Amino acid sequence: MRIRPNDPLLWVRLAELQLANQDPVAAEQLARRAVSLSGSSEALARRAWLLVADAREAQGDQIEARRIRAEWQTGRG
Numbered sequence: 001m002r003i004r005p006n007d008p009l010l011w012v013r014l015a016e017l018q019l020a021n022q023d024p025v026a027a028e029q030l031a032r033r034a035v036s037l038s039g040s041s042e043a044l045a046r047r048a049w050l051l052v053a054d055a056r057e058a059q060g061d062q063i064e065a066r067r068i069r070a071e072w073q074t075g076r077g
Contacts, residue, residue: 008037008044015051024058031055046072 004010015030034048049072057065 006037008034008039008041008048011037012044012048012051015048015055019051019054019058022058024055028052028055028059 011030011034015027015034018024018027018030028051031048031051035045035052038045038048049068053065053068053072056062056068
């Protein structure tokens with residue numbers, strides 16, 4: 001992370017690890033960081049937003065998780 005702190009893919013991977021380690025709050029923060037760094041890469045933004053949805057669901061927020069998935073699963077909403 002110190003070498004490439006603005007690489008959104010690294011933030012996505014870190015978010016995936018946090019979600020796998022059952023830390024959805026950290027996973028959401030990291031995924032949102034990836035979103036902010038994704039620039040024009042819609043595929044990377046989609047991957048990060050779907051991670052945010054997974055993290056929200058793991059935190060018990062099914063409504064927000066569904067909203068995010070509806071927007072990002074079928075392409076950019």
